[in-house]
Amino acid sequence: MTKHSFTIPRSVEWKETYISLLDQQKLPGITEYIELNSIQEVWHAIQTLKVRGAPAIGIAAAFGLALSASRYGESDINSFLAKLHEEKDYLAGSRPTAVNLAWALNRLTASCSQVKSVNEAKTNLIHEAIQIQVEDGETCRQIGQHALKLFNKSDRIMTICNAGSIATARYGTALAPFYLAKEQDFPLQVYACETRPVLQGARLTAWELMQAGVDVTLITDNMAAFTIQQKNISAIITGADRIARNGDTANKIGTYNLAILAKAFEIPFYIAAPLSTFDFSIDSGAEIPIEERDSREITEIAGTRIAPEGIEVYNPAFDVTPADLISGIVTEKGVLTGDLKAGIKELFADKVR
Numbered sequence: 001m002t003k004h005s006f007t008i009p010r011s012v013e014w015k016e017t018y019i020s021l022l023d024q025q026k027l028p029g030i031t032e033y034i035e036l037n038s039i040q041e042v043w044h045a046i047q048t049l050k051v052r053g054a055p056a057i058g059i060a061a062a063f064g065l066a067l068s069a070s071r072y073g074e075s076d077i078n079s080f081l082a083k084l085h086e087e088k089d090y091l092a093g094s095r096p097t098a099v100n101l102a103w104a105l106n107r108l109t110a111s112c113s114q115v116k117s118v119n120e121a122k123t124n125l126i127h128e129a130i131q132i133q134v135e136d137g138e139t140c141r142q143i144g145q146h147a148l149k150l151f152n153k154s155d156r157i158m159t160i161c162n163a164g165s166i167a168t169a170r171y172g173t174a175l176a177p178f179y180l181a182k183e184q185d186f187p188l189q190v191y192a193c194e195t196r197p198v199l200q201g202a203r204l205t206a207w208e209l210m211q212a213g214v215d216v217t218l219i220t221d222n223m224a225a226f227t228i229q230q231k232n233i234s235a236i237i238t239g240a241d242r243i244a245r246n247g248d249t250a251n252k253i254g255t256y257n258l259a260i261l262a263k264a265f266e267i268p269f270y271i272a273a274p275l276s277t278f279d280f281s282i283d284s285g286a287e288i289p290i291e292e293r294d295s296r297e298i299t300e301i302a303g304t305r306i307a308p309e310g311i312e313v314y315n316p317a318f319d320v321t322p323a324d325l326i327s328g329i330v331t332e333k334g335v336l337t338g339d340l341k342a343g344i345k346e347l348f349a350d351k352v353r
């Protein structure tokens with residue numbers, strides 16, 4: 001038993017006949033679990049950010065597909081698998097950027113590649129979805145252990161968005177070192193960017209780190225440069241939604257700004273992500289699909305209009321940080337530094353084209 005154990009609620013829970021989901025849209029004011037009973041409800045929950053963060057999206061989708069398939073009436077395995085693939089494609093379309101979504105769904109269909117009966121397939125799907133969630137918790141802890149070694153006692157670290165416990169099975173990716181630091185009485189201070197337009201930093205990172213007793217200070221996104229200078233920030237760490245073969249990394253909009261600032265201030269800029277966030281099918285970040293979201297995320301704050309009617313809006317949810325601005329990528333296998341393209345190639349040696 002560690003000295004400090006934290007009790008951040010799980011974002012997704014498998015309940016056999018439904019999925020229980022922490023509604024991240026309502027946080028921090030209301031901690032509410034909703035029941036998802038159909039594949040359409042899972043699609044909608046992902047699309048509307050009730051569940052968000054690359055690994056958590058993958059976990060929710062995996063449970064959604066397993067739940068839906070458990071109710072298929074088909075007795076013929078080929079018709080069952082045809083329907084499974086159709087629903088997999090449907091769920092994969094709920095959000096385009098985080099590759100963990102397709103990765104988790106592919107794992108589910110792969111778990112049925114050798115099955116002989118519908119019952120066997122239904123059992124495998126549920127088992128695989130549970131396994132994805134269990135593995136992700138362990139993976140995130142390993143990421144945290146590797147990331148923590150990058151920091152010194154009393155460092156002040158900046159982050160953006162929420163790559164925390166509720167964005168994963170547990171611990172998070174970029175926030176995992178802060179949980180482990182807390183467990184080990186290793187003092188660190190976190191500066192969280194609020195993360196416009198939908199404020200994952202202010203609503204979620206601030207909330208979950210405070211719950212865990214982590215020393216966290218909230219700033220608006222446009223305070224980043226001044227804060228790095230005034231507060232002597234020693235490093236920046238963020239999560240990722242998709243990493244290309246050359247190390248270019250898509251993450252929440254504003255991440256690229258921070259990477260440029262890190263270079264200007266000569267401090268390290270780290271990405272923390274599991275291997276499931278790497279997309280070996282693409283050579284560079286130019287091939288990453290960037291989600292554009294509803295203009296009201298920008299023209300409104302909490303339902304109140306703040307911009308003139310009729311204004312043109314550009315609302316990309318993610319940006320791509322070029323590999324040459326990234327000092328290191330922390331995975332469950334360790335920290336990649338130097339030539340990221342070569343490091344990634346070695347990490348995925350079995351998948352090299």
Ligand SMILES: CSC[C@@H](O)[C@@H](O)C(=O)COP(=O)(O)O
Nearest residue numbers: 052053054163167173239240252
């Ligand atoms: C461990 S979560 C990693 C990323 O998914 C996270 O940093 C991020 O950008 C999330 O964006 P969101 O739009 O909230 O799903």
